[in-house]
Amino acid sequence: MFAPIRATHVGSLLRPPELLRAREDHTAGRIDADALARVEDAAIQVILGVQRDSGIGPYTDGEYRRNDFMSQLTGHTDGFVSQAPVLDWNASEDERHSDDAILNLIGGKLAHRERFTDREAAFLARYAPGPFKITLPEVTNFVVANWQAGVSGHAYPTRADIIDDLAAVVQTEVDALVRDGVRHVQIDAPCFTSFVNDKLIAVFEAEGLDARELLRRCVEADSRIVASLRERGVTVGMHICRGNYRGQWFNEGTYDGIAEDVFGQIPVDHWLLEYDTERAGGLAPIQHVPAGTTVVLGLVTTKSGELEDPDDLARRIDEASRYLPLDALAISPQCGFASEVQGNPLTWDDQRRKLDLVVSTAQRVWG
Template sequence: MNSFARATHVGSLLRPPPLLKARTDHAAGRLDDAGLRRVEQESILVALSVQQDSGIGGYTDGEYLRTDFMSRLTEHVAGFAAQAPSLEWQSGDHAEEDSSILRLIGGKLAYRERFTDREAAFLAAHAPGPFKISIPEVTNFVVANWDPRVSGPHYPTRADIVDDLTAVLLQEAAALAEDGVRHVQIDAPCFIAFANPRILALLDSEGIDARALLRRCIEADAAVVRLLRDRGVTVGMHICRGNYRGQWFNEGFYDDIAADVFGGIPVDHWLLEYDTERAGTFEPLHHVPDGVRVVLGLITTKTGELENPDDLARRVDEAARIVPLADLAVSPQCGFASEVRGNPLTWDDQRRKLDLTVSVAQRVWGGV
């Protein structure tokens, strides 16, 4: 197994019942910090075993120390308020206002303490092979965590948060490299916001040049990526459309952002959502620079329905007309639980999805 496995996954896994109960008991005062940490560690060992048994590459801790994919940062960086933003999540036939997984920016952002050190230390000690640590990126916060009433007194516009947030991410990235972490994944579900008519209209109403803001975010992310790669860290970036209990936040195709994003952020590989027609075609992959690899997120984590392996293999072949087959891999389209309650599928569904990912990779490349 290496840092670019032919069969990989985005990172988060469904929380097992003992961990969910421990978090509830801890919040209610029935379990102390040491007890919660013990259950967390036991649960991570189970997650590592599941990954090892399936043959999926790039071990993670399932994000079991997090309540959502950004929570370690929002809990350990100064400037976040307890108030959640109002976001419109899509589920196919209706939109639901529910954004409890996020926190608004309510003060000046400043690096207070490490937020991925526990994850890195435990995986370094217990992962059966190469592992990765994930961190969020600037665009997430620019789109989803800024509010004129709560954030505006500290950052009058969305663009004003970029420099301070980049400084935070650069400091944590440098610390991860110092820890000896060799693979970092940067999660970016909000790049597609810049192809989403609903969000573009909102930005326009605020007098924002959306393309200029996108490019500023790209420059910030590129600085984080360059720091990591200069220190010998492999960097992948994951782009999806949001992932919250089977729902999504953004709609739009890669076509509108591909030239700027794929050409502007010097990652080693991209992990791209491609499980539904909402992602569009593979044509935007023409903008991926030569030698940069692409992980095709063909298998949905939003439902337990299992895809047809013949269809998946054909889609890999289709993508290989644009990106050489040697530079492709497969994965689920996103994590199974970007927030603690997870997507509407079972533990067995999750395992079948991981097994399917591996079997497709074995069919296409002859191994993982």
């Protein structure tokens, strides 16, 4: 049985300056892969210590070996080409950033070429001070963000056509993680909220797709992957947000329109749900989460350094307990601090204060 950790985080953490410099030097050819790996190793040791000192868990490597949360998969899977899609990001106070993250389009048939989380798992198994998790991207992300007719259409005539092949790639990797002895996997799904985003629903319909049918097929693919992990004793969490890129967001819309389809059909141990702004809507949709499943409330934002009021956080948790028992709840930041290498617009100290706030709030509420 999954014993919930009341204070957790989504996974990615701000990269220190020395790691950012090393990544730039490697890209420019000034250092080799081994030199970059040594800097990554040292930086991960530091961030493991930060997590230990804060009391948050389970441990992650901060996704320090990745360019973005999907890059390990795209870099080790046949069928991706080095061409970035144009994504419509939103920002507060007109603070816009150009989308120069490395995000590859699908340009050919997808097939798992080689392992992409093995180094992460092996390092955490050796050095994490306690239980750790490995994060993986989810099928819907690629259906929404990585298919483009002029680039992908010859291999996959519609975006729906990539689902089975992409799910097979993820399944191959999770099977290997089970053999590695990994006991906790988190699947990141920021694009489920695309199915409550009127702009994207219009895009799907203009392509001749039924948005509800597309969602159903993505949910079924995820359900098979999650069930295969849980059948072998692996704890599985799934994270849903609205996109996370240098303080910006991609999707808008509440959980109401997808709660029954998603929460009720994907058999995870726990959901990590973004709930830091009014964009997420009310807490009522969590009532669709089945008994025995934990909801981790993402009440602390990673999109700015402004620190939340502890009393407000406690009140939100109390509100959520109207829909689920308090023992079925936990707290976390709403997303990672750095879903891509540059990270969100807050400082290392801001990040630490946010982690400490999550832990102190959990201690206050649950003891």
